[in-house]
Amino acid sequence: MMFPAAFPDTVNVQVNQTNELYKGWDVRLDRLFFANGMRDPWKDATVSATGVEVPSTDSQPIAVGDGFHCSDLLTRSGTVDATVRAVQTEALGFMKKWLASWKPQNKGKGTSAPRSVPVSTSQTLKEHAVKPINAFNGGVGSKK
Numbered sequence: 001m002m003f004p005a006a007f008p009d010t011v012n013v014q015v016n017q018t019n020e021l022y023k024g025w026d027v028r029l030d031r032l033f034f035a036n037g038m039r040d041p042w043k044d045a046t047v048s049a050t051g052v053e054v055p056s057t058d059s060q061p062i063a064v065g066d067g068f069h070c071s072d073l074l075t076r077s078g079t080v081d082a083t084v085r086a087v088q089t090e091a092l093g094f095m096k097k098w099l100a101s102w103k104p105q106n107k108g109k110g111t112s113a114p115r116s117v118p119v120s121t122s123q124t125l126k127e128h129a130v131k132p133i134n135a136f137n138g139g140v141g142s143k144k
Helices: 015-022 075-080 082-100 122-127 133-137
Strands: 034-037 062-065
């Protein structure tokens, strides 16, 4: 057991249930972007695994760069690796397209945009400030 003080309970791994619930490599969800890296040690557990043929589509695109695990989340990684930058650019392009086509489903209840954080008190918001990725990493679109 790793870190027993923090995680005293044994992990109950349920790979088959997870694959059944999410359909494994056959997952089909609208507007789901897969960003994978060739040097990611988890690559063979993704839709980009060796020997797996999952098609990249407009509603479920798959982009693969030379990055490692989560390197596509760091905007600064795109400044030193053109393949990571290509994955980031492709992801942003799809997100822009998908957001532009989004229509609220208010059903007479007023219009409100989806929230990325739960509505909470101003005190809670001060304690847990939410910042975009660029603010944390000093990457594209932020001032250093």
